[in-house]
Amino acid sequence: MAEMNRGSRPLSPHLSIYRPQLTSISSILVRITGNALIVGALLVVWWLLAAATSPEYFAFVDGLLTSVFGKLVMLGSIWALWYHTLGGVRHLIWDNARGLDLDSAYKLGWAVVYGSGLLTLLTIVIL
Amino acid sequence: MRFITDRKRALGMGSAKSGTEHFWEMKVSSVALLILIPLFVFTFGSVVGESHDVVVAYFAKPFPALITGLTLIVGFAHFKSGATVLIEDYVHGTAQKLLIISVTCLSYLAMATGLFALAKLAF
Numbered sequence: 001m002a003e004m005n006r007g008s009r010p011l012s013p014h015l016s017i018y019r020p021q022l023t024s025i026s027s028i029l030v031r032i033t034g035n036a037l038i039v040g041a042l043l044v045v046w047w048l049l050a051a052a053t054s055p056e057y058f059a060f061v062d063g064l065l066t067s068v069f070g071k072l073v074m075l076g077s078i079w080a081l082w083y084h085t086l087g088g089v090r091h092l093i094w095d096n097a098r099g100l101d102l103d104s105a106y107k108l109g110w111a112v113v114y115g116s117g118l119l120t121l122l123t124i125v126i127l
Numbered sequence: 128m129r130f131i132t133d134r135k136r137a138l139g140m141g142s143a144k145s146g147t148e149h150f151w152e153m154k155v156s157s158v159a160l161l162i163l164i165p166l167f168v169f170t171f172g173s174v175v176g177e178s179h180d181v182v183v184a185y186f187a188k189p190f191p192a193l194i195t196g197l198t199l200i201v202g203f204a205h206f207k208s209g210a211t212v213l214i215e216d217y218v219h220g221t222a223q224k225l226l227i228i229s230v231t232c233l234s235y236l237a238m239a240t241g242l243f244a245l246a247k248l249a250f
Binding site: 035 | 154161182199
């Protein structure tokens, strides 16, 4: 009976005893970047609201966004955005049961890591 | 002695209470964002730091206004669903319910605020 073993069954591996690997780290980063993007997204909404309110309020928020601190947040958000986008593409590929073998999973992992860096650099150059 | 069977005890306790709706919702919104995000980055990015007049005139044009509006709607809906899963994985009980309600409110509030600002800029 299942009753006998309730509560004492082994749990799935926890982060503290699980050796970090490219596959696990690149997956966790998709979640972290996706949720952290709320900071940049709220700043963009604030910037739009300021632009719609008055030139003075806009100057204040736009100044905040283009300050050293604001630029750091925006740079981090751009990287997070590209990382999350490429990580999402990887999931769209995986959803079709393709690229799930270890070799392909590692290649896709490195593609997300290097690709996000490359796209961030490209964005900085273009903008 | 309990006469309830293992099957009866387990019935309805599975994680997949609503099938694949959430999976499909994320898949559809992610494909939409795959198109919208690059367009948004380069429309929004081209006017950050510009003067107020330039910004107002820019968002009065159809293309930047539509891209921004669609990105706000799809982006915050995608965030709402994604952040809900994050909460479901790590927080349980009443705190889970309260956090999911908060995240849902925040997502729609940000979406509505952005759309209101955009409408004011565009018209």
